[in-house]
Amino acid sequence: MAHDKKIIVGNWKMNLNMHEASLYLLQLSKLVKVRRDVEVILAPTVMTLQSLSLQVNLRQFKLAAQNFFWRDHGSYTGEVSASQLRGVVQYALVGHSERRHIFNESDKDMRNKVAAAVRNGIKPILCVGETAWEHANGETKDVLHDQLIGGLANITSEELDQVIVAYEPVWAIGTGQNALPSDVTAAVKVIRKQIEHLYGAKSAEAIQILYGGSVTPDSAADYLSLAGVDGLLVGAASLEAHIFSSIIEKAHKGSSEAEED
Numbered sequence: 547m548a549h550d551k552k553i554i555v556g557n558w559k560m561n562l563n564m565h566e567a568s569l570y571l572l573q574l575s576k577l578v579k580v581r582r583d584v585e586v587i588l589a590p591t592v593m594t595l596q597s598l599s600l601q602v603n604l605r606q607f608k609l610a611a612q613n614f615f616w617r618d619h620g621s622y623t624g625e626v627s628a629s630q631l632r633g634v635v636q637y638a639l640v641g642h643s644e645r646r647h648i649f650n651e652s653d654k655d656m657r658n659k660v661a662a663a664v665r666n667g668i669k670p671i672l673c674v675g676e677t678a679w680e681h682a683n684g685e686t687k688d689v690l691h692d693q694l695i696g697g698l699a700n701i702t703s704e705e706l707d708q709v710i711v712a713y714e715p716v717w718a719i720g721t722g723q724n725a726l727p728s729d730v731t732a733a734v735k736v737i738r739k740q741i742e743h744l745y746g747a748k749s750a751e752a753i754q755i756l757y758g759g760s761v762t763p764d765s766a767a768d769y770l771s772l773a774g775v776d777g778l779l780v781g782a783a784s785l786e787a788h789i790f791s792s793i794i795e796k797a798h799k800g801s802s803e804a805e806e807d
């Protein structure tokens with residue numbers, strides 16, 4: 547199923563302080579019109595989320611958490627829960643490779659987080675992807691299978707329409723070494739096949755799948771044109787409003803569909 551809305555996510559990672567984030571949002575809102583055919587999601591650091599949520603026009607941009615803990619409350623020093631993020635964000639990244647590899651988060655963490663997000667009315671963006679070693683050794687398919695089974699274990703087929711999957715090959719993140727379109731198409735096919743296996747053909751068609759890894763304004767259109775790719779998860783190229791806005795424009799099909807805010 548071709549989705550009529552592309553999703554463009556800017557993952558700022560641990561960049562931009564409160565002042566910079568607020569200025570960025572002001573700049574981006576001048577550069578990007580409200581579009582019916584593009585959902586723009588910003589994922590700032592957790593400390594800037596609250597103030598951006600007061601500043602943002604939700605018709606124009608949505609907000610995402612980069613991370614959260616899966617319990618709703620309790621003695622978990624330093625953590626923020628999905629229930630605390632409820633009303634502040636509409637989306638949340640889960641299982642980003644930096645969480646998996648730097649902070650050693652497991653598939654058990656992923657499945658609990660995916661469920662916690664859904665339970666709290668937040669759409670999880672479950673990130674999956676193989677390392678360079680796994681890629682070189684032909685293990686991509688197995689890794690994607692395992693990460694999907696691991697991450698979605700607590701999700702029913704009714705809940706699956708709240709979930710977005712992002713294919714981010716670890717070797718393409720922050721390296722400038724972007725994946726070949728054929729790699730992305732193949733991986734997206736594997737993901738849909740596995741969703742079909744787990745939830746049936748309808749769900750496999752309906753699930754939205756993003757690509758992420760060294761996306762730039764130059765490569766954005768190529769990835770967006772690939773069959774089965776519903777959007778992009780952008781890191782470094784989302785850190786400057788004018789660069790990110792040109793990626794958003796690539797996702798917008800026709801200016802006649804623009805609305806004024």
Ligand code: 13P
Pocket residue numbers: 557642714718719720721722758759760761779780781782783
């Ligand atoms: P880069 O676009 O900087 O490679 O980062 C991708 C990413 O990790 C987005 O979540």
